[in-house]
Amino acid sequence: MPKLKSLDDLKKLREEAQRDIRVRLDTGTKITVGMGTCGIAAGARETMHAILEELKKRDIEAHVTTVGCIGMCAVEPLVDIEQAGGARITYGRVKADMVPRLIEEHLVNGRVVEDWVVGRIEK
Amino acid sequence: MRELALHILDVLQNAREAGATRVELTVEEDPTEDRLVIEVRDNGKGMDRQTVRKALDPFFTTRKTRHVGLGLPLFAAAAQQCGGGLEIDSEPGRGTRIRAVFRLGHIDRAPLGNVAATILSFLLGEPACDLVYTHRCADRIFHLDTREVRRELGPVPLSHPAVREWLESYIEEGEQAVRGLASESP
Numbered sequence: 001m002p003k004l005k006s007l008d009d010l011k012k013l014r015e016e017a018q019r020d021i022r023v024r025l026d027t028g029t030k031i032t033v034g035m036g037t038c039g040i041a042a043g044a045r046e047t048m049h050a051i052l053e054e055l056k057k058r059d060i061e062a063h064v065t066t067v068g069c070i071g072m073c074a075v076e077p078l079v080d081i082e083q084a085g086g087a088r089i090t091y092g093r094v095k096a097d098m099v100p101r102l103i104e105e106h107l108v109n110g111r112v113v114e115d116w117v118v119g120r121i122e123k
Numbered sequence: 124m125r126e127l128a129l130h131i132l133d134v135l136q137n138a139r140e141a142g143a144t145r146v147e148l149t150v151e152e153d154p155t156e157d158r159l160v161i162e163v164r165d166n167g168k169g170m171d172r173q174t175v176r177k178a179l180d181p182f183f184t185t186r187k188t189r190h191v192g193l194g195l196p197l198f199a200a201a202a203q204q205c206g207g208g209l210e211i212d213s214e215p216g217r218g219t220r221i222r223a224v225f226r227l228g229h230i231d232r233a234p235l236g237n238v239a240a241t242i243l244s245f246l247l248g249e250p251a252c253d254l255v256y257t258h259r260c261a262d263r264i265f266h267l268d269t270r271e272v273r274r275e276l277g278p279v280p281l282s283h284p285a286v287r288e289w290l291e292s293y294i295e296e297g298e299q300a301v302r303g304l305a306s307e308s309p
Contacts, residue, residue, distance in 0.1 A: 005289060005292050005293040005296055006293075007271060007272070007275060009289060009293075010272060010275035010276055010286075010289070011275060013276070013279070013285055013286060013289055014275060014276050014277055014279050016285065017276075017279040017283050017285055017286065018277075018278065018279060020283075020285075033244075035132070035136055035244060035248065036136065037133050037136075037192075037193050037194040037197075038193075040124065040129050040132055040133050040136075041124055041129070044244075045129065045132060045237075045240055045241065045244050046240075048244050048247075049240050049243075049244075052243075052287065055284075056284060056288070063282065064247060064282070065247055065248060065249050065282075066136075066244060066245075066247060066248040066249075067248075068136060068140055068186070069186060069189060071189050073189060
């Protein structure tokens with residue numbers, strides 16, 4: 001049976017993470033998931049979980065956060081990807097099973113998945 | 124919504140939007156009284172009496188991006204259809220308390236669902252907000268206070284990948300322990 005988690009784990013985690021933080025640079029990649037009522041109802045929590053899992057699997061650094069409703073309720077879940085120096089792309093109707101392709105194409109290959117884009121802000 | 128944890132996430136997000144820096148979430152399952160209570164209490168800006176009266180109107184919202192506010196009405200409807208109800212207690216400058224009561228064994232009660240994913244999604248949002256979570260089921264209890272977690276972590280943020288992973292596991296284990304035998308509707 002695996003050892004149960006406790007707050008004591010955090011001391012060790014802190015030591016390891018502090019070493020990590022010193023060498024880690026700001027990723028410049030920010031992923032924002034819409035988490036208003038409309039997003040939640042459409043599956044945004046699962047989309048966010050899939051994003052975190054995919055980033056972990058691929059060992060990709062990115063700042064992942066949430067935002068409230070921006071008024072495009074019909075195309076939730078919405079996922080914004082913004083990379084330093086690049087356009088801010090808003091993807092719509094992003095279900096959890098679409099996340100692997102999104103991460104691979106946009107973050108790994110540097111190619112926007114145009115079919116899924118619902119908004120764009122150029123730098 | 125298909126899980127009560129999704130309603131909880133929605134109410135937690137409301138608290139953040141109201142400027143809360145600390146939210147207390149309590150889930151109490153009482154099999155002997157056949158009752159489930161979910162309470163969210165925040166230290167945000169609060170609502171005046173008029174806003175509280177309108178808060179359960181699906182066509183009322185304080186947001187500017189849309190013309191409906193479905194979160195609380197849906198949560199209230201979910202509680203009412205399970206023999207319970209939802210009450211709001213709020214005052215400007217005093218924060219807000221949302222309390223939803225369900226009949227625990229009601230056939231239409233949605234499962235509590237993935238509380239770990241809900242809490243993690245909330246904690247990764249901005250601006251940062253602390254969460255004090257207590258889940259009681261019969262004589263079992265699980266408690267998480269992110270202020271204690273932040274104290275132990277020092278400068279390491281909750282968003283650090285290893286911390287996220289730890290939090291998710293810690294909450295999942297705690298939830299499994301407190302729920303013990305399944306209390307969910309089939």
